[in-house]
Amino acid sequence: MKHLLPKLLIFMIILLTAPSAFAEQTKQNTSELAHEAKSAVLLERDSGKVMYDKNSHEKLPPASMTKVMTMLLIMEALDEGKIKMKDKVRTSEYAASMGGSQIFLEPGEEMTVEEMLKGIAIGSGNDASVAMAEHIAGSEEEFVGRMNEKAAELGLKDTSFQNTTGLPEKGHYSTAYDMAIMAKELLKYDRITKFTGTYEGYLRENTDKKFWLVNTNRLVKFYPGVDGVKTGFTNEAKYCLTASAKKGNMRVIAVVFGASTPKERNGQITKMLDYAFSQYQTYPMYKRNQIISSVKVNKGQNKKINLVTSEPISLLTKKGENVESVKKEIKQKGDIHAPVRKGTELGTLILKKDGKVLQESPLVAEKDMDQAGTWTLFKRTISDWTKWNE
Structure with a gap:
């Protein structure tokens, strides 16, 4: 009995400290998910529940992740029957003049809504974004107003848009959490992943100006289940990504702002997705x-x-x-x-x-x-x- 007491005491100490030790280990593990990003968030799409958060309400430049909202308003217009995929969209001088990432639209060139959406989702075309904004709202300014109205409707208090593209502009900002909610809303429209989940494609296929598109989100090809949504980069914003992945019944949205390199950005998104799918499960209700x-x-x-x-x-x-x-x-x-x-x-x-x-x-x-x-x-x-x- 005298020999058993020390062993019993050790057993009791382990039993009492194990839960707190496990909790501390879990906390430590999650803290390392996006330690190299300025801000990040991880949530489950259907429920909107946050599984990981790092400075997710800090206002930062979203770069081309802005196009998540641009695509959302396009999909809403399609869903409401205001536009159709086969409608022709004419490119204005202004739309064709956009710098940064583009699909090299020429003034007066026409593409269908489907082709423009392809150019935005896969190629991050600034010119296509402005052309669609003008087609839907008459001008980019009017469309930007609708973007901000939609942000307010979604309850996003830390987002302000000045353009449809994400090009640097004073007063243009968002947050990791707000961007995740925009993606949550966008992913209601099943058809969008046909575009955001495509790794490569072509525009102007039957012409001598055939244009090859490669998705700026490489995880679409290299992480099973990733089918969106949008990358972003400017010198000010650094490397950003709003990603979506689906395995079984569970769809996850992971957002990273301000990573130093594409490799760091993709690595941190991968860690968050791995964490979500290994630790959580969803029960579809409706x-x-x-x-x-x-x-x-x-x-x-x-x-x-x-x-x-x-x-x-x-x-x-x-x-x-x-x-x-x-x-x-x-x-x-x-x-x-x-x-x-x-x-x-x-x-x-x-x-x-x-x-x-x-x-x-x-x-x-x-x-x-x-x-x-x-x-x-x-x-x-x-x-x-x-x-x-x-």
């Missing part, structure tokens, strides 16, 4: 555009309109944890009047466990609904009156 409920619309062509999810919804946990007993709660706006436009936010889906809110996500109108005509409203009134008096 797909985008899935019908969740319906809500009454006053004086609409139909009495009710379906509410659908505005984004994919998943729950994030550490590996080994489960999401049993998750409850769904729906909050709907009241007193809704026609007309209603597709995508208008009309409610909120809330997921809870043991009374704790795990996630909230907007519910939006499934489609447009115009006002009902006078005859329709009259028949509806008669029908309601008849039912009331039965």
Whole structure:
């Protein structure tokens, strides 16, 4: 018994100190994920949960990562039917004059929206970005205004855009966290990864000016699952990257600002992605555009309109944890009047466990609904009156 006491004491010390030692080791490991970057963040796309943070709200020049917002507004316009992939886009003198990375558009040259998007996503074309901005909004200035409006709509308080390209300009800045949220919103549109996830391609294929595009994001080729989103570099910003990768059901967004070299930037993004996929798992709950409920619309062509999810919804946990007993709660706006436009936010889906809110996500109108005509409203009134008096 006398010999067992020292061993028992040692065992108790190990047992008591192991959890704190493990926590300290985990903290140390995560602190090394992006130690060479000015700022960084790692989050899971569907839930928006942050898994790693380093100065993620520090305002810094985003360089060409600015084009994440440019592409977001292009994809929104496509989704709303305001433009189509096959529409022709004419290049102005101003768009063709852009310096920096470009696809060498000439004044008056026309490309389709699809080709322009290819030039932005793969080749980081400043000229293509301005041409698309003018096509959608009439001028780059107007488009930049819409970029800032969208940033405000997303609740991004540390972002200010002065151009569509990321070329250095006073008052043009963002943060790692804000950039991740922009990427989160962009990735709602599945079609975008067709462009951001392509390593190489061509423009002007059937001409003598065939132009080879190589993705500035080399991880698209060298890290399994990476399919976006945008690199950035200026002398002021250094090497930046907003990356997205998907494995199984889990999509991760990793952002790095201010790395000294492309190798450092890619290495730190790789560490963050490895950490996310090794330590966490997701439980998909709903797909985008899935019908969740319906809500009454006053004086609409139909009495009710379906509410659908505005984004994919998943729950994030550490590996080994489960999401049993998750409850769904729906909050709907009241007193809704026609007309209603597709995508208008009309409610909120809330997921809870043991009374704790795990996630909230907007519910939006499934489609447009115009006002009902006078005859329709009259028949509806008669029908309601008849039912009331039965």
